[in-house]
Amino acid sequence: MKNEKKDKVVILGAGLTGLTAAHFLENPSSGGKAIKPFILEKQDIAGGLCRTEEKEGFSFDHTGHLLHFKKKDSIWKKFIEGELRIDLKKHSRAASIHIMNTLVPYPFQYHLAYLPKDEKEKCVRDYLKVYKTGAPAGASFRQWAEHSFGRRMASLFFLPYNQKLWNFNLNKMSTDWMGRFVPGPDAGKILRGAEKKDPSQSAGYNASFYYPRSGGIGQLPAALAKGKNIVFNASIKQIDFTAKKIFFEGGNMAYDRLISTIPLPELLGYLKGAPQNAAAKKLKWTGVYNMNIAVKKNFSKLGHWIYFPHGKIPFYRIGFLSNFSALPDGFSTIYIESSYRSERKKTSGASVMKFFNIKSDEIIVRKDIDIPYAYVIYDMAREKTLAGIQDFLSRCGIISTGRFGGWKYSTMEEAMQDGFDAASSSV
Numbered sequence: 013m014k015n016e017k018k019d020k021v022v023i024l025g026a027g028l029t030g031l032t033a034a035h036f037l038e039n040p041s042s043g044g045k046a047i048k049p050f051i052l053e054k055q056d057i058a059g060g061l062c063r064t065e066e067k068e069g070f071s072f073d074h075t076g077h078l079l080h081f082k083k084k085d086s087i088w089k090k091f092i093e094g095e096l097r098i099d100l101k102k103h104s105r106a107a108s109i110h111i112m113n114t115l116v117p118y119p120f121q122y123h124l125a126y127l128p129k130d131e132k133e134k135c136v137r138d139y140l141k142v143y144k145t146g147a148p149a150g151a152s153f154r155q156w157a158e159h160s161f162g163r164r165m166a167s168l169f170f171l172p173y174n175q176k177l178w179n180f181n182l183n184k185m186s187t188d189w190m191g192r193f194v195p196g197p198d199a200g201k202i203l204r205g206a207e208k209k210d211p212s213q214s215a216g217y218n219a220s221f222y223y224p225r226s227g228g229i230g231q232l233p234a235a236l237a238k239g240k241n242i243v244f245n246a247s248i249k250q251i252d253f254t255a256k257k258i259f260f261e262g263g264n265m266a267y268d269r270l271i272s273t274i275p276l277p278e279l280l281g282y283l284k285g286a287p288q289n290a291a292a293k294k295l296k297w298t299g300v301y302n303m304n305i306a307v308k309k310n311f312s313k314l315g316h317w318i319y320f321p322h323g324k325i326p327f328y329r330i331g332f333l334s335n336f337s338a339l340p341d342g343f344s345t346i347y348i349e350s351s352y353r354s355e356r357k358k359t360s361g362a363s364v365m366k367f368f369n370i371k372s373d374e375i376i377v378r379k380d381i382d383i384p385y386a387y388v389i390y391d392m393a394r395e396k397t398l399a400g401i402q403d404f405l406s407r408c409g410i411i412s413t414g415r416f417g418g419w420k421y422s423t424m425e426e427a428m429q430d431g432f433d434a435a436s437s438s439v
């Protein structure tokens with residue numbers, strides 16, 4: 013439209029959410045005004061959690077990043093393949109859980125026949141005590157696990173695994189985050205899976221997934237970042253939300269509209285005098301320490317990933333990237349994940365090598381990645397705290413969205429949707 017004043021839009025963060033928002037603001041087909049926003053990014057590269065790092069010819073994602081779309085005909089699958097021109101390959105999940113020195117196919121509850129006979133019987137007996145009543149409304153995660161699956165299944169997998177992942181008191185954690193991420197109990201499948209070994213019994217949001225046919229997941233943000241106005245290494249000092257001005261090292265920038273995709277505690281820290289700064293202290297999250305190795309050894313029989321619930325094993329999950337992103341025969345890339353809250357727990361390389369019988373001369377490359385913001389903790393106070401913060405931000409005219417801007421457990425597909433929604437409501 014001629015002579016129409018275009019608002020100056022600034023986006024904080026060049027992860028998938030921020031980049032998608034910029035893409036649709038620039039693209040009038042989404043109803044935008046062909047606005048070219050500025051993106052302020054603190055790193056020297058775009059992509060956020062969805063980056064792929066290269067080292068000595070090997071690619072490593074920030075732990076496993078697999079695409080699982082909510083709908084078969086997802087518009088985001090079409091967008092990635094059509095507009096971003098990335099060739100995706102579909103995989104049927106092959107995942108297992110390391111329990112009692114054996115690998116039980118995932119989901120655990122549908123594969124009890126893989127356990128020693130007495131353990132299997134205890135699991136079924138405890139499940140039959142609870143299957144009619146299930147979990148009470150408003151249950152904590154611990155209550156949900158014990159009342160949905162029975163005490164034995166809860167104590168073998170659900171509780172120790174989630175304790176390791178969240179590093180948080182499971183009595184104080186809600187179940188609001190689970191949605192499609194944690195498959196609930198299905199009595200028929202539990203009992204069938206206890207009767208005989210049937211690896212085909214599957215469930216869950218990621219029973220199949222997509223991944224680029226070649227290269228890493230970082231191709232998504234790399235394609236979106238092309239031609240965007242990104243200020244890298246931006247070190248924000250303060251945001252004056254009344255004057256609508258951002259001050260960063262070396263300059264300042266005025267805005268009409270602000271879309272923030274950076275973690276809420278950081279955003280609130282920049283808003284001087286914001287009454288919600290006290291609320292920010294109530295937000296809880298975990299970090300993930302991600303050790304990656306490329307080894308001269310074949311792990312093609314171990315599937316895509318393995319969960320490790322046992323408290324004495326320092327990592328909670330290990331994934332075999334080379335089993336969905338092919339490498340030459342005889343080589344493997346492995347990602348090892350451990351989580352931390354107050355202090356960073358570096359995964360010990362020795363423990364991984366011992367576990368998988370890898371000799372030191374078989375390791376070709378090691379690349380460690382620290383992810384300080386990895387998973388939002390859904391404690392009982394999250395919903396109320398978040399509502400207060402978002403209400404304040406919207407009164408300041410700031411859209412805060414994405415995984416840590418929206419403070420939620422969400423996927424890459426949801427990040428793109430969040431970016432699209434933010435762009436649509438900013439024009």
Ligand SMILES: Cc1cc2nc3c(=O)[nH]c(=O)nc-3n(C[C@H](O)[C@H](O)[C@H](O)COP(=O)(O)OP(=O)(O)OC[C@H]3O[C@@H](n4cnc5c(N)ncnc54)[C@H](O)[C@@H]3O)c2cc1C
Pocket residue numbers: 024025026027028029030052053054055058059060061062074075076077078079080246248273274275278300383385386387413414415416417422423424425427
């Ligand atoms: C361990 C792990 C595994 C995951 N696995 C999957 C998976 O298998 N499948 C899936 O779909 N999703 C997965 N996800 C989720 C997925 O990574 C995210 O949903 C998505 O990448 C979030 O994008 P975002 O843009 O909202 O946030 P981010 O990627 O966090 O982007 C935020 C950006 O803001 C920048 N930033 C931060 N602070 C500042 C600041 N102060 N100033 C300026 N810039 C700043 C950051 O550098 C970053 O670039 C996983 C996430 C994690 C942590």
